[in-house]
Amino acid sequence: MIGRVMHWQAGIVAVALALAACGCQRPTQDSGWIDRQVVGEVMTHSELAANLRSLALAGGRVSGTPNAYRAEQFVVQRLRDYGLHDVHCEPFTMTSWLDRTTVVTVLDEPPSRLEGALSLGNCLSTPPEGITAELIDAGEGSATDFEKLGPAVQGRLALARENGSHRSAKMKLALEHGAVGMVLVAETPEHARVGRCHAEPRPEPGITVPGNAGQTLIQRLGAGEALWLNIKIEADAWDATPHNVVGEIPGRGPLAHEIVILSAHLDSWHLGEGAIDNGNGSAAILEAARALAAGGWQPRRTVRFLWFMGEEHGLLGSRAYVQAHDDELDDIVAVVNVDMPGSPRRLVHFGHPEVEPFLRSVRDALRGFEIAPEIGTSRGTWSDHAPFVEAGLCALCLPGDLGPGVQFYHTSGDKYDAVDIRATNQAAAALAVLVRHLADAPQRPCVRYEPTVLAPEIEHD
Numbered sequence: 001m002i003g004r005v006m007h008w009q010a011g012i013v014a015v016a017l018a019l020a021a022c023g024c025q026r027p028t029q030d031s032g033w034i035d036r037q038v039v040g041e042v043m044t045h046s047e048l049a050a051n052l053r054s055l056a057l058a059g060g061r062v063s064g065t066p067n068a069y070r071a072e073q074f075v076v077q078r079l080r081d082y083g084l085h086d087v088h089c090e091p092f093t094m095t096s097w098l099d100r101t102t103v104v105t106v107l108d109e110p111p112s113r114l115e116g117a118l119s120l121g122n123c124l125s126t127p128p129e130g131i132t133a134e135l136i137d138a139g140e141g142s143a144t145d146f147e148k149l150g151p152a153v154q155g156r157l158a159l160a161r162e163n164g165s166h167r168s169a170k171m172k173l174a175l176e177h178g179a180v181g182m183v184l185v186a187e188t189p190e191h192a193r194v195g196r197c198h199a200e201p202r203p204e205p206g207i208t209v210p211g212n213a214g215q216t217l218i219q220r221l222g223a224g225e226a227l228w229l230n231i232k233i234e235a236d237a238w239d240a241t242p243h244n245v246v247g248e249i250p251g252r253g254p255l256a257h258e259i260v261i262l263s264a265h266l267d268s269w270h271l272g273e274g275a276i277d278n279g280n281g282s283a284a285i286l287e288a289a290r291a292l293a294a295g296g297w298q299p300r301r302t303v304r305f306l307w308f309m310g311e312e313h314g315l316l317g318s319r320a321y322v323q324a325h326d327d328e329l330d331d332i333v334a335v336v337n338v339d340m341p342g343s344p345r346r347l348v349h350f351g352h353p354e355v356e357p358f359l360r361s362v363r364d365a366l367r368g369f370e371i372a373p374e375i376g377t378s379r380g381t382w383s384d385h386a387p388f389v390e391a392g393l394c395a396l397c398l399p400g401d402l403g404p405g406v407q408f409y410h411t412s413g414d415k416y417d418a419v420d421i422r423a424t425n426q427a428a429a430a431l432a433v434l435v436r437h438l439a440d441a442p443q444r445p446c447v448r449y450e451p452t453v454l455a456p457e458i459e460h461d
């Protein structure tokens with residue numbers, strides 16, 4: 001029996017050696033073979049959770065802060081550990097912003113502090129005595145809401161609910177109608193939700209309040225009470241030089257000059273740990289890079305992994321990248337951008353219908369792993385795909401189900417424990433397969449269009 005087993009083992013070794021010698025071990029056409037290897041690598045050796053813990057536990061990663069620089073270096077080191085090529089940092093300049101303290105007082109008799117209130121992004125420090133104004137309910141802060149209120153908005157603080165348009169659109173309308181600032185009521189009952197409310201740092205205050213506290217204000221206004229608030233913000237805006245982080249798996253052969261990008265923003269807001277937005281995306285593409293490199297895969301096209309900074313302040317890292325790489329945009333076949341991944345549900349493009357047959361073939365490949373995303377379209381400027389789409393390139397996203405943790409993005413609840421690691425690993429595996437197919441497709445599956453300008457943002461950033 002033992003002799004027979006040894007005989008079979010010797011046979012397997014001999015066949016393996018023969019395959020390796022004739023170069024058949026990595027057949028370029030047998031996509032299923034490589035996909036299985038890559039998915040197996042993620043499912044059995046994932047370093048995603050460990051990498052996400054390292055990124056998240058240090059706290060938020062606001063561009064141009066020490067935590068953010070540490071995170072950039074962490075990704076560089078991991079890429080070198082994983083054997084990626086041309087690992088480097090690309091600096092760019094931006095105005096960063098971070099608040100130190102926000103104190104909001106409801107001027108009742110006696111005055112009381114509005115607990116949990118926070119400054120929105122890009123609001124400069126108020127004068128030391130703060131800004132005092134009467135609150136007015138501006139509904140969802142839409143154009144219709146403000147038109148209905150008319151001149152009543154002048155000199156007031158506009159209270160708006162978080163749903164509907166982007167907070168910066170609400171703020172813009174409020175200021176156009178003469179408001180002195182804005183109070184945004186978060187959908188999360190216990191957490192205020194931050195985010196950029198001005199395109200550039202400006203003096204008009206915007207604050208966010210937890211849902212429960214906001215509802216109390218709404219009810220009091222609804223009952224006809226006059227409510228006055230005093231807002232004091234101390235914030236820093238400074239010239240920062242963050243770095244986009246880059247690593248590659250080089251292509252081989254006549255299509256090696258063509259590039260497939262897999263990107264995620266590494267920066268976050270200062271609240272919590274930036275784990276949901278977008279530590280999980282950063283860790284997912286790092287895991288995809290690791291799994292693709294681990295098997296020694298040699299793609300037809302070059303695969304470039306990119307971690308952008310400055311996303312939360314207005315897609316600044318990806319905009320700088322597109323500008324700096326203008327001369328190679330024609331060679332970028334597609335950009336797969338990952339922002340808050342979960343168990344994959346959809347595979348979407350941004351107005352490039354020619355890519356759909358290819359996306360259907362990727363979905364067929366993913367079905368074997370019980371992932372069957374619906375093919376569709378998306379729009380808006382809510383993440384780093386936007387500068388590429390505006391340059392006419394084909395961008396793809398793989399939105400999914402993040403579980404209950406999704407509600408905590410941009411809040412102090414955005415912590416490692418809120419991330420569904422299993423779902424994020426599933427996203428990492430699916431992203432690796434998607435990128436693998438893009439890089440090995442015999443024909444380029446999408447083309448570059450004329451540059452365009454996208455409609456304003458509709459979702460989070």
Ligand SMILES: [Zn+2]
Binds near residue numbers: 265277278339383461
């Ligand atoms: Zn994000």
